Amino acid sequence: EPEVTQTPSHQVTQMGQEVILRCVPISNHLYFYWYRQILGQKVEFLVSFYNNEISEKSEIFDDQFSVERPDGSNFTLKIRSTKLEDSAMYFCASSEAMGLGQPQHFGDGTRLSIL
């Protein structure tokens, strides 16, 4: 069964450094998403991406965050200058379509630790 792949599984970064989290969505999917889960808290929506542009973003997704689809397969989340509070598990997801009942398929996540 096709799956969403995320790399790395764990990233340790010094505060203030830039970090790029990578995702390979399912190949025929057109909609891409990033979520995060701070330890012990809810899974929170960050951003959705369709047709090479952001289609929706949350309040969390401020100017420090950006997303990109640099080629036909990868989807990346960049955090420009990391803060301690960015430490979380980051999940990438993709879906074939958008609409009621369309399931989003999630990767295994990247655990980001900011020191």
Next chain:
Amino acid sequence: GDSVTQMEGPVTLSEEAFLTINCTYTATGYPSLFWYVQYPGEGLQLLLKATKADDKGSNKGFEATYRKETTSFHLEKGSVQVSDSAVYFCALSEAGTYKYIFGTGTRLKVLA
């Protein structure tokens, strides 16, 4: 705004016990409802879904019925196994929006 409330965990059951994990939601429209499961060290996997009132989603012995009158989508399984030990997330999505809104997750531990 929209929200999802799940029962607090952890839930600890013996093998073959009956499972209920409560989930209620608040939404302005008529959302789709989902249950996802997260096994240790893995990502979120879709377990089941329902898109309209009175729909029943089912998969791997798990069931949940979309109850509009009580705004609930409780997850049930008649006989749990040790392999069901995981964290279960209830989620909703509204028409016209791309995001899922998740509950806090309920950890289930099944003892042999």
